[in-house]
Amino acid sequence: MPEPPKSVQLSVDGRTIEAPADSLLIEACKSVGIEVPSFCYYPGLSLQAACRMCLVEIEKTPKLQTACTVIVQPGMVVRTATPQVHDARKAMLEFLLTNHPLDCPVCDKGGECELQDMVFRYGAAESRFLEEKEHQPEQKFSPVVYFDYPRCILCFRCVRVCDEGMDVKALGVGQRGVRSTILPNRPDGTLECEECGMCIDICPVGALTSDAYRYKTRPWEMEFVGTPCAHCGDGCKTTLNVRNNEILRGNNRDKTGINGEFLCLKGRYAFDYVHHPERLRRPLLRRAARLEEATWDEALDFVARRLKELAGDPGRIGFLGSNRTTNEENYLLQRFARTVVGTNNVDHHRTADYAALVAALAGDATRYAASGDLARAQAVLLVGNDPTHNHPLLAWNIRAGVRLWGTRLYAVNARDIKLRRQATRFVQVPAGQEAAAVETLLGSAGNLPAEVQKALGELRAALEKESGVIVVFGAELYGGAVARLVEFGNRLPGHTRYIALGDYSNSRGAADLGVLPHLLPGYAPVANADARRRWEQLWNASLPALAGLNARQMFEPGRLRGLYVVGANPIKTFGRANTREALGAPELLVVHELFLTETAQLADVVLPVAAAYEKEGTFTNTCGELQRLRRALDPVDVRTDFDILRLLSHALEKPIPLRTPEAALEEIRREVSGYQVSLATLLTGEAARTAPVDGRLPKEAVATPAGLVFSSDDSLFTSGTLGRFSRVLDSVHERKLPRSQL
């Protein structure tokens, strides 16, 4: 670890202040509450000194100096509030306003505009500018990015965040002088990029706006609800801007949460699936071979009746859980399966082998890395996955580490992933040979091509010189391969930590909470009598002692009479034919869904459920960070998965005594390994670290068969079922591009 910087003392506005020796004056001032205004200065991005708003007086320096470029010196005497400084700020604002249109009343930024705020504070009320303003018409850079030239104050934040933060560099500067403009990267004046919208978010004025939000509302007419994003497994906090039960915008301007201000296209815009016209609002019941609308009572009665009819044969009922439902719902689902129906036939589409990681860590809870750790790591080893597409926040953090902290990234991948640009070493292995690469790292000869072996040898030698590596791996590694990777990682110097990469917003939670045929919540083996007994006592029920069917086994012909699917679309995910036979021809097929997916179309009953933004609960991101969902919208006509399962447990006369998600969370926090987190942390909107451990997992419990752990490999522009119903995701042309082109 680097030594903490020494601090220096200096005087600002007559106060003696202390600041780290290498800090910028503007930050030193901010740390003691002295605001030095700026447009172009932005923490984490390269310095510009272009806006000249932060000019301050420094004793013994003849000219005013930009506080954003001056490094604090011991004994420095700084004045930020003199008439000279005030006049300079006023002059800069006057210059800026010469070409800035005074269209605040129709500008989206009105009310949250940094220029407006600064003029209000430091500026002149009257304009002395009589000349003609520079003007160019508004440009549509992309379906989500509009550029309004006259409003641009050329702070170059957008250009820098796109280049330095995103490593996309889709924006440049065109023309020069007063005609300077922001230049998109395609010759026809449009963008080809990741469409993340960071440029819009970071724009201090209304020069960059999004189509989704333009001219819809004013900031003060909305409510702001910070909640984890419903899409990938990174768990960014997105602040939903809501008016009249409609989400109008997603951003994270207060920079709270694990992602700070970062959001990708999905986190920022793909909330729109909740408002999609094809959202299911009424339960559907199959009558005379057709799915027809039914009342909730009819639908729930039907499900309860049919489950009762099948109850004598619990081993022939299976439950397929979700990567998107809350922890509380996952907990309830597996408890429903195990205690109400009496089966361990419960699984989900596993997108990472979290269980294998838990087993391999052998009880050491200190070996989980958090998402933020990547932004300050000394070294990262990435095996498999394409974080740019599958884990945009983690990719952002890795880039930030490389850029700002000198993180060395080592990557082993079958594809030429974009993060290769940040990698100190990159080894491309043949597709499907990631596990073999791990073996090579461990020193076995293996069958990989000689040049790959050599490159891996060099990679290992480089890693052996690092300390405290964070090892990140995708679904390419599962079962024993994860154990082997951990074996390699734990040999490296320092304290190696790990992140397993799963696809969706609560992929981790599904595993942690026991939506698995062989593991109870907290990865307690079903086969372990002690573990079983503990949960039997808590749930006041007896649990089947044998592991249940896994997802693929459930689809085998004749295995199941009833298949109960919650928030999943196995037809698509598991690549099955579009028939019930492909799902093992169950007599009963129940589906909880938001949309009429391929699987839902085959169901006997489809129960329309609330989306993540319409309910309470918690998600666990792929790094194990637990966050609380805050309900942004009132669900209309639909019900939460939680409520449906709870009501059914009553209808089946084995009531689960958890009335609310809060009650379920309380039980989870008390009982599930690794979930003993602070409620205060959750309630204040922060992420709480979970660390499930179990040193007793027998080998066979984690000998994951092939075909169960795999990633859907969504791109930046897809998101499973939800992504298909997002108009914004569908609108950007990049969705159709080959990935390598981005």
Add this chain to the structure above:
Amino acid sequence: MALQLSPQLRQRFEQLKKRYPVRRSALVPMLLYAQDELGYVSPDLIAYLAEELHLRRVQVDETAAYYSMLRRQPAGKHHLQVCTNVACMLRGGYAVLEQVRQRCGVPPKTPTADGVFSYEEVECLGACTGAPAMQVNYDYYENLDARQAGELMNQLRAGKKPAPVPYASGTQLGEPHPAEVRVLTRRFGLPDSTSLDTYLKHDGYQALDKALKQMTPEQIIQEVKRSNLRGRGGAGFPAGMKWSFVPKDSPKPKYIIANADESEPGTCKDRPLMELDPHQLIEGMIIAGRAVNAHQGFIYIRGEYRYVLEILERAITEAYERGYLGKNILGSGFDFDLVAHSGAGAYECGEESALMESLEGKRGYPRIRPPFPAVVGLYGCPTVINNVETLSSVPAIILKGGEWYAGLGPPKNGGTRLFCVSGHVNKPGIYELPMGFPLRRMIEEVAGGMRNGKKCKAVIPGGSSTPVLTAAQLDTPMDFDSVAKAGSMLGSGGVMVMDEDTCMVDVARRIMHFYAHESCGWCIPCREGTTWLRKMLERFHAGGGRREDIAQISELAKNMLGKTFCPLGDAAAMPTISIVEKFRDEFEEHLRAGDCPYARAAAGVGR
């Protein structure tokens, strides 16, 4: 790809890609050479260069967008570039422009229907002592009037190509004024003065021999310090001291750059120094390289000086062939490589840090300083960057000694200076005079006195960014310290003389027009301030002024002064402030008259 490039151009691209430590540096010359062949910078070309240089398309696009010589639309076969900057304006540049405009009958930068011509008003071409000047593609035509411009167009249209007047514009070849002390210009006028043999016959490369074989690097720096040589680019920073800032223990490569981006209006001295005596500059650069242990030099020359670049390239080739460049120079074991690099039209690239950005193939934005180039310069390495005249002075200093050189001028202002005397004098020209030479003698004696017997009203002493001096200040000795004492700056040696018929409001307007055009757009006060002031001064000069504008012009200029990112803002503010202060009555007259009282006289200016 639809792009068709000649084999010659492709070969040139291959050479360009290889000749820089960082490939991207080739971008601006590649754009320019490709434009020469294709007529403009097309979207296909941008895509092609992005691929060639491993850049993103937008990086090529934004770089191309910065430089005023790079066009996005085809031009006519003969692209007429008429300078109307102050020195040309004073001698009828606008009349030439008007003639060209009328004959073309199309908007600027648009080809005529037959594709023969296109035209545009351009900023200072560095032909101030041959004003008014026009460039046709890369060829210079000087000392024009409207009639001659029209005649030139007739000939061009008829397929004839009158010989351009590239050589030694405005210098009195071979017949110096008796007051001149010819140190740097002593080979001007010799037959074949650019050849290595001529150079060798007249002391050429003897200083290099001495520096390499008889002197340590420290001794070279000491000698330059002793000479009191101060930077000739405008700031006047002592050259020896600049060299001594280069860290000796740095493991990084070090670079020497000759700043040949001469663009300060009124300044046209580096052009003949390179055009007539290229080896003197090359020798100076090698010696500078030896002094700071640099093995690579670059001459960054403004794109308009294409024929000068070609002269330099020939001289460099000759120097390589004869062992004055390359490995083991003169058997000393010292290696030095030199590249002449073309800019593409941007005054801002004369600012040293912007020049380095440009040389790295980027938009010419200045850099945050500190760190200064001596420590972190080109490609992040220690770099000495000096003006052409400064480096050209080095051989004489080494050969004859710093003390001798210092003795040519007053204390702390060593040596001679090339003064470019332009405007309303009888004999505009570039004169090498000792530092401290009195301004009045320069005008009345050396430059042949005021034209048409008029009285002198004002003098811009050192390029358009320096505050004007009035007729009452003509006794100022022309050295850094004395001119500073008189409230202005010696600057770059561009002395622009204005007679009693000159409208100073118009001068202020034209100066601001220049800085607004050349502002890079990086910082708010310069970007917005120069354009605001340009528009105000245009309105005021055209008779639309208000009384409060006079104070406001001055106030806005002061709001820029000292607050901009680089000195361009100051350069725009200082002359403006001085004109309002010293010629306030002329602003008042414009208010009273409702238009420009000098308009009629100005229309008659020229010949």
